[in-house]
Amino acid sequence: MTSVEEILATWLDKFKPHEDGALLPPHHDHCLACGPDNPHGHHLVVHRRGEEVHAVHVFDQRHVGAPGIAHGGAVATVLDDLFGFLLYLTGAPAVTRQLEVRYDSPVLLGVAYELVAKIVRAEGRKLFVEAEMRDTSGGLVAFASALFLRVDEAHFRQGASNSPPLARPI
Numbered sequence: 001m002t003s004v005e006e007i008l009a010t011w012l013d014k015f016k017p018h019e020d021g022a023l024l025p026p027h028h029d030h031c032l033a034c035g036p037d038n039p040h041g042h043h044l045v046v047h048r049r050g051e052e053v054h055a056v057h058v059f060d061q062r063h064v065g066a067p068g069i070a071h072g073g074a075v076a077t078v079l080d081d082l083f084g085f086l087l088y089l090t091g092a093p094a095v096t097r098q099l100e101v102r103y104d105s106p107v108l109l110g111v112a113y114e115l116v117a118k119i120v121r122a123e124g125r126k127l128f129v130e131a132e133m134r135d136t137s138g139g140l141v142a143f144a145s146a147l148f149l150r151v152d153e154a155h156f157r158q159g160a161s162n163s164p165p166l167a168r169p170i
């Protein structure tokens with residue numbers, strides 16, 4: 001797994017402008033929601049769409065709550081991480097201070113859902129964001145709102161002593 005310093009070294013590149021329609025980079029290779037190399041992860045793939053970010057996502061058996069239905073925490077993970085892709089549009093990192101998820105219908109395993117997130121407003125360090133998850137008929141299955149707060153690199157260095165090689169391998 002990549003160390004905090006190695007991840008931070010890629011920072012500037014990730015936060016330079018991304019064209020409309022572009023595939024956005026994962027937060028890092030082992031990110032629980034979007035890291036392609038995390039075997040337990042959701043492997044979320046996100047594109048910029050105008051001033052929004054967009055994904056089509058399928059939950060699988062690893063994310064099961066009630067049989068055949070995604071665990072609510074797994075759904076929250078993906079929605080939270082989707083917000084993390086909006087940061088690439090703002091040009092600065094931030095972290096979740098508060099997250100609220102409304103579950104309107106069960107999210108079924110093995111079924112594709114469309115996810116869209118947008119910034120509702122920005123006030124200083126604060127970013128207020130919202131996301132929707134819809135089924136293929138356009139029905140709203142989940143809605144999330146969150147407050148993200150901009151932070152500097154020092155925030156992420158707080159985890160450095162717990163990151164590889166000390167952390168348990170995944």
Ligand SMILES: CCCCC/C=C\C/C=C\C/C=C\C/C=C\CCCC(=O)SCCNC(=O)CCNC(=O)[C@H](O)C(C)(C)COP(=O)(O)OP(=O)(O)OC[C@H]1O[C@@H](n2cnc3c(N)ncnc32)[C@H](O)[C@@H]1OP(=O)(O)O
Pocket residue numbers: 007008011014027028031080081083084085087093094095096097098126147149151155156
């Ligand atoms: C996930 C892996 C990331 C790896 C990163 C590496 C590379 C990737 C590159 C880029 C991506 C960057 C980030 C990752 C993106 C997405 C991943 C998903 C998101 C997450 O997984 S992220 C993890 C979970 N997250 C945390 O681990 C945060 C823990 N937490 C803290 O570290 C502190 O809590 C902190 C620093 C956030 C804030 O602390 P603080 O002391 O600086 O700020 P404070 O609390 O004082 O609030 C300031 C102002 O917000 C107001 N305020 C507060 N709460 C409010 C509320 N509820 N409603 C309205 N206003 C509110 C206050 O009233 C005040 O307002 P005012 O300034 O006007 O007085």
